[in-house]
Amino acid sequence: MRSKLVYCGAVLLAVMLGLGTRVYGDQLPRFVSGHFGDAIWAGMIYLAFRVLLTRYPLRLSLMLSLCFSFGIEFSQLYQAEWIIHVRSTTAGGLILGQGFLGIDLVRYTAGILFCYVIDQILQN
Template identity: 55%
Template sequence: MMRARGLYVLAVLVAILLGIGSREYASVLPQFVAMHFGDALWAAMIYFGMRVLLDRMSVLQTFLLSLGFCFAIECSQLYQAAWINNIRSTLLGGLILGRGFLYADLVRYSAGTIGAYILDRLILIPVAVRAQRS
């Protein structure tokens, strides 16, 4: 179980680095990648983070919970009180809570969560199983 968690922690870190890179190097990336991959990678990070924290939950349950969490965060951006906008105006607050509601973000989060789920089923779970056997 610890090896599997380690893989998910690594996946979280990779998603974070790629997400930051997609923002930092947006000017040299294809426009589609620069516009959409950061949010998709954020959703993937949420999925992998939940796999770390909720390791006994099924993959499908983790997928649904992660997608629901991402959608809830996006919908929370419809609430625009001064106190929460002050939090959102900070770097960390903006990264976690976002700044403004966009329907396109729901599509990006769906793509990121689906991508993470597929990666988990095709690569991470088989690698963890092989590591447990040896």
């Protein structure tokens, strides 16, 4: 139970940091505001999987979070009117994104790997 609480706290921290890159993006270095939000979002997905899968190996959360994040990105290639409407909302835009960008796959991978490596270090 303790590890679930720690991961929940990490998810909340990631949410605050990710929203911070959006709200204060004009005050951050361009590289940070341009790339860190997506990386933090994907790291949050990894941490959310850890909340659900604390009894399972870290690599399962690694693989599931990569699949989930990549799935969300590739889903942006689908442009039906109803999903465009969902994406135009604040929550829909934050969760589903707006349009496919290949660079986002790199950002997601970096954010997930960062959290995975930190998680492995803290587990040992």
